[in-house]
Amino acid sequence: MMRKHENWADPGLLxxxxxxxxxxxxxxxxxxxxxxxxxxxxxxNTFSPxxxxxxxxxxxxxxxxxxxxxxxxxxxxxxxxxxxxxxxTGESMMTLRRYLTALYDWTGLSAKFxxxxxxxxxxxxxxxxxxxxxIILYLYPHRLLEFGSLxxxxxxxxxxxxxxxxxxxxxxxxxxxxxxxxxxxxLYLTELRTLVLHALSQLQLRKCKEKAFWFKHLFVVxxxxxxxxxxxxxxxFKTYIRPGYHPFEQPGIDPYKxxxxxxxxxxxxxxxxxxVDRVKKQEAMHKFxxxxxxxxxxxxxxxxxxxxxxxxxxxxxxxxxGYGIYVIFLVLLSPWALIxxxxxxxxxxxxRPLAVYFHAVKEKATQMELGKEGKTSLEx
Ligand code: SF4
Ligand code: SF4
Numbered sequence: 001m002m003r004k005h006e007n008w009a010d011p012g013l014l015x016x017x018x019x020x021x022x023x024x025x026x027x028x029x030x031x032x033x034x035x036x037x038x039x040x041x042x043x044x045n046t047f048s049p050x051x052x053x054x055x056x057x058x059x060x061x062x063x064x065x066x067x068x069x070x071x072x073x074x075x076x077x078x079x080x081x082x083x084x085x086x087x088x089t090g091e092s093m094m095t096l097r098r099y100l101t102a103l104y105d106w107t108g109l110s111a112k113f114x115x116x117x118x119x120x121x122x123x124x125x126x127x128x129x130x131x132x133x134x135i136i137l138y139l140y141p142h143r144l145l146e147f148g149s150l151x152x153x154x155x156x157x158x159x160x161x162x163x164x165x166x167x168x169x170x171x172x173x174x175x176x177x178x179x180x181x182x183x184x185x186x187l188y189l190t191e192l193r194t195l196v197l198h199a200l201s202q203l204q205l206r207k208c209k210e211k212a213f214w215f216k217h218l219f220v221v222x223x224x225x226x227x228x229x230x231x232x233x234x235x236x237f238k239t240y241i242r243p244g245y246h247p248f249e250q251p252g253i254d255p256y257k258x259x260x261x262x263x264x265x266x267x268x269x270x271x272x273x274x275x276v277d278r279v280k281k282q283e284a285m286h287k288f289x290x291x292x293x294x295x296x297x298x299x300x301x302x303x304x305x306x307x308x309x310x311x312x313x314x315x316x317x318x319x320x321x322g323y324g325i326y327v328i329f330l331v332l333l334s335p336w337a338l339i340x341x342x343x344x345x346x347x348x349x350x351x352r353p354l355a356v357y358f359h360a361v362k363e364k365a366t367q368m369e370l371g372k373e374g375k376t377s378l379e380x
């Protein structure tokens with residue numbers, strides 16, 4: 001059954017979407033070339049870049065909000081070569097991902113930050129300066145590292161509870177919660193393997209022609225995940241069971257410290273490669289870069305480099321240098337954890353595998369419904 005207002009057109013949708021980046025919808029001939037050439041569209045045709053472009057052109061906001069398509073596009077750029085109007089379909093999908101991220105975000109802050117650099121830079125500076133003032137007034141140099149671990153752990157929990165979980169529920173509600181046919185509950189359970197597989201392997205990206213990007217992307221995701229586990233969970237746990245203790249305040253090197261330093265070094269190399277790729281603009285996905293596209297890799301590589309330097313200095317016993325660099329790290333970490341991670345590009349890492357999962361559930365539910373209808377008409 002069609003929902004009330006589902007097909008009402010919003011004439012302002014195209015302008016609204018363009019607040020989030022390049023979107024060349026008017027040039028599109030609706031020829032379908034991009035959908036044919038895209039390796040990520042499935043046989044059942046439930047993902048079609050052309051369809052999402054048409055939703056925007058027609059002002060179908062409700063349809064666009066319920067679409068998983070933009071998350072299934074990995075911006076490989078294969079479709080750009082086939083488009084007779086050079087509409088840069090991949091970049092349009094990127095713009096839609098920013099738009100949807102803002103729609104899912106119940107706080108409204110993602111929309112504010114995507115649309116206004118003044119707001120975003122103001123928020124980043126305010127939080128960074130507040131952290132610097134707290135360090136100068138209350139912390140330096142006592143229990144600085146212990147505070148850093150506990151701040152990181154608290155930020156992860158707070159951001160997950162207040163921002164990520166509600167926003168994921170909103171994504172679910174917009175895309176699957178009201179879908180017809182309604183998938184049975186057991187389908188969500190059986191398709192969980194799709195979620196795990198795609199979260200761990202980024203398999204969609206591997207289907208694109210450019211395999212090197214998949215490899216770099218995977219290293220950044222794993223490096224980031226390992227850093228979170230080693231630096232946040234393990235350090236906080238050690239500090240929790242022995243108050244006043246932090247592994248990097250102890251002299252010498254041990255296997256744990258060595259592992260952290262190696263992971264940080266590898267993560268720095270791969271995040272720096274992402275920055276260089278964006279500067280070179282050789283791949284399709286790096287041709288157009290919005291502020292948020294630069295912010296993520298530059299901030300992350302700087303953050304990782306600072307932590308690497310601080311930990312190496314402390315391990316070598318150069319304590320004053322290590323503490324000084326750790327202060328810079330904390331000043332950069334606070335806006336990263338409280339602004340860039342919850343309201344910037346990082347939620348894309350969550351939404352992508354979730355979209356593949358929701359998409360699989362939706363496809364299976366549709367196939368079951370078609371099977372039922374076929375059976376009924378044969379019996380009739
Ligand atoms: S190939 Fe280009 S013109 Fe054709 S549907 Fe896709 S975006 Fe539109
Ligand atoms: S950029 Fe790649 S993944 Fe995205 S629609 Fe085009 S061909 Fe498909």
